[in-house]
Amino acid sequence: MDVKVAIEKRRAYRSFLPVEITKELINDLAECAQITASCFNNQPWRYVFVYDKDVLVKMHEALSSGNEWARKASMIIVVLGRKEDDCIIRDRIYYQFDIGMATEAMILRATGLGFVAHPIAGYSPKKTREILGIPETVDVIALVIVGKHSDKIDPILSEKNVEAENERPERKAIDEFVYINRYIEKG
Numbered sequence: 001m002d003v004k005v006a007i008e009k010r011r012a013y014r015s016f017l018p019v020e021i022t023k024e025l026i027n028d029l030a031e032c033a034q035i036t037a038s039c040f041n042n043q044p045w046r047y048v049f050v051y052d053k054d055v056l057v058k059m060h061e062a063l064s065s066g067n068e069w070a071r072k073a074s075m076i077i078v079v080l081g082r083k084e085d086d087c088i089i090r091d092r093i094y095y096q097f098d099i100g101m102a103t104e105a106m107i108l109r110a111t112g113l114g115f116v117a118h119p120i121a122g123y124s125p126k127k128t129r130e131i132l133g134i135p136e137t138v139d140v141i142a143l144v145i146v147g148k149h150s151d152k153i154d155p156i157l158s159e160k161n162v163e164a165e166n167e168r169p170e171r172k173a174i175d176e177f178v179y180i181n182r183y184i185e186k187g
C-alpha cells in the first residue's frame, strides 16, 4: 500500500471483529520496527506481542475504564523501553521519540495489511508489569490494540466514541502548527 494511503487509512477504531494472529504477522510487524531510524542506531524499542487468549483475558484487568472496547482485541502490543538505551543529549531524551517512530511504522504496516492498530495510554502500567513479568526498570510506554475493524458499532462505546467511529476526530488547521522559514509565536 502507498504510504500516504496507509497514513490516511489509519484510524483509532474501537469496534472489532476477531482476527487470526499469526507468527508471520508478528514477524512482519517486528521487521518494520527493526529497520526504523533511531538516534545512533540505538534501537531502544522492545515489544511484547500478546495474542494467547488466556494472557489477553488477563490483560483486560490492566485496561482503564473507558477502554473496555479493547477487550475485543485479537492482539495487544505492549510498547516498552528504557531511557538509558538511547541518546540523552543534555536535556534532550530520545527513547520515546525513537520508540514512537518504530511503533508508528508497525501501526502503518498493520493498517496496510487490513488490521486496526490503535495505540492507547489508558491502562495500568503496574498491572501490565505484574501480568507480563516486566521489571520496574523498563517503562511501559503504550499499548497498541490490534483487531479487525467491524462496521457494526460496539454497543459498549460512548457517544463520543461512536462519533469517532463514524468520522475522524477534528484536527487543528495546518497553519496552527506549520511555520514556514521562521518560527513566529502564535498565541
Ligand SMILES: Cc1cc2nc3c(=O)[nH]c(=O)nc-3n(C[C@H](O)[C@H](O)[C@H](O)COP(=O)(O)O)c2cc1C
Binding pocket: 010, 011, 012, 013, 014, 066, 067, 119, 120, 121, 122, 123, 142, 164, 168, 169
Ligand atoms: C499516545 C496515545 C494514547 C491514546 N490513548 C487512548 C486511550 O486510552 N483510549 C482511546 O480510546 N484512544 C486513545 N488514543 C487514540 C486517540 O484518541 C485517537 O488517535 C485520536 O482521537 C484521533 O483519532 P484517529 O486516530 O482515528 O484519527 C490514543 C492515541 C495515542 C497516540
